[in-house]
Amino acid sequence: MDYQPVLDRIHAALQPVIGQGKVASYIPELANVAADQFGMAVVDVAGNVYAVGDAGKRFSIQSISKLFALTLAFQREGDSLWTRVGREPSGNPFNSLVQLERENGIPRNPFINAGALVITDMLASRSVNAAQSLVDFVRKLAGVADITYNTRVAQSEISTSSRNAAMAHFMKSFGNLHNKVGEVLHAYCHHCAIEMSCVELARAVGFLANHGVNPWNGETVVDPSSAKRLSALMLTCGTYDAAGDFAYRVGLPAKSGVGGGIVAILPGECGICVWSPALEESGNSHAGSLALEMFTSLTRRSIF
Ligand code: DON
Numbered sequence: 547m548d549y550q551p552v553l554d555r556i557h558a559a560l561q562p563v564i565g566q567g568k569v570a571s572y573i574p575e576l577a578n579v580a581a582d583q584f585g586m587a588v589v590d591v592a593g594n595v596y597a598v599g600d601a602g603k604r605f606s607i608q609s610i611s612k613l614f615a616l617t618l619a620f621q622r623e624g625d626s627l628w629t630r631v632g633r634e635p636s637g638n639p640f641n642s643l644v645q646l647e648r649e650n651g652i653p654r655n656p657f658i659n660a661g662a663l664v665i666t667d668m669l670a671s672r673s674v675n676a677a678q679s680l681v682d683f684v685r686k687l688a689g690v691a692d693i694t695y696n697t698r699v700a701q702s703e704i705s706t707s708s709r710n711a712a713m714a715h716f717m718k719s720f721g722n723l724h725n726k727v728g729e730v731l732h733a734y735c736h737h738c739a740i741e742m743s744c745v746e747l748a749r750a751v752g753f754l755a756n757h758g759v760n761p762w763n764g765e766t767v768v769d770p771s772s773a774k775r776l777s778a779l780m781l782t783c784g785t786y787d788a789a790g791d792f793a794y795r796v797g798l799p800a801k802s803g804v805g806g807g808i809v810a811i812l813p814g815e816c817g818i819c820v821w822s823p824a825l826e827e828s829g830n831s832h833a834g835s836l837a838l839e840m841f842t843s844l845t846r847r848s849i850f
Pocket of ligand 1: 640
C-alpha cells in the first residue's frame with residue numbers, strides 16, 4: 547500500500563492541533579523542545595519508507611526505550627522475567643508509586659517506570675554498561691549505526707529523579723532490585739535519553755511487524771510467539787492509564803514516550819512512528835494520538 551497520501555492528509559488535517567497540550571517539563575532539558583513540531587513515518591517490512599513533516603528529526607525517545615529494554619531482557623531471561631514484573635495494565639499514571647506496596651514491590655508491567663527499572667536492573671546484571679548494550683541493540687534493530695543518547699538529557703533526568711529513585715529504593719527493600727539504585731537509575735536515564743527520528747523508530751520496530759525477524763538483516767530477534775506477546779503488552783500497557791482509550795480509538799499495539807513519540811505496529815505490514823512534543827494529561831502525544839487514530843480510520847487497517 548502507498549501510505550504517502552494518507553500521511554499527507556493527516557499532516558494537513560492536524561495543523562490546527564499541533565502544539566496543543568503540554569511539553570514535558572519535569573525533565574528540565576525536555577522543556578526546551580518546541581511544541582509545534584510534527585513528524586510521522588511508516589516503514590513497511592519490505593523497507594519502503596513513507597514520511598511527512600519532521601519525520602527525519604531526532605527526538606528523545608524516553609519511554610519508547612522501555613520496549614527495546616524489555617525485548618533485550620526477554621531475549622536473555624525468557625519467561626523467568628515474569629517472576630519480577632507483571633503483565634497487567636496498571637490503570638495508574640506511568641510514575642505512580644501506589645501499587646508497589648500492596649503488590650510487594652512487583653510492578654504491574656514492564657512499561658510503567660517501576661517495571662522498566664526492574665528490567666534495566668536485569669540488563670545491568672548481565673552487562674558492564676547496560677545503557678550502551680541497549681544502544682547497540684537499538685542500532686541493530688534500526689540498521690542505523692550512529693544512534694546514541696543525549697548526555698545532557700540523561701543528566702537532567704538524573705538530577706531530578708527523586709521519584710524514580712524512591713521507586714527503586716522501595717523495590718530494593720522487597721529484594722526486587724539486585725544492583726545499586728544509583729547504577730540502575732544511571733542506566734535507565736541514559737536509555738530513556740536515546741535520540742531517534744520517526745523513520746528510525748519505525749524501522750526499529752520492524753522486527754515486531756515482521757513476526758520477530760529483523761527485516762533489515764534477517765536475524766531472529768525473538769520467536770514469532772514472543773513477538774505476539776510483546777505486541778500484546780504494547781496494546782494493553784504501552785500507553786499507560788490511557789491504554790484502553792488508545793485501543794478503542796487506534797486499535798494498534800503502541801508505545802509512547804514523554805518526548806512526544808509514539809511507535810505502533812501493524813502486524814505483518816509495517817512499523818509506524820509519530821512525534822509531536824505537546825502531551826495529553828496521560829503523558830501521550832496529543833497530535834500523535836490523533837494522527838494514529840486517523841491513520842487506522844483512513845487506511846481501515848488495524849488489528850481489529
Ligand atoms: O522515567 C521517566 O519519567 C521518563 N524517563 C520516561 C517517562 C515516559 O516517557 C512516560 N511516557 N509517556
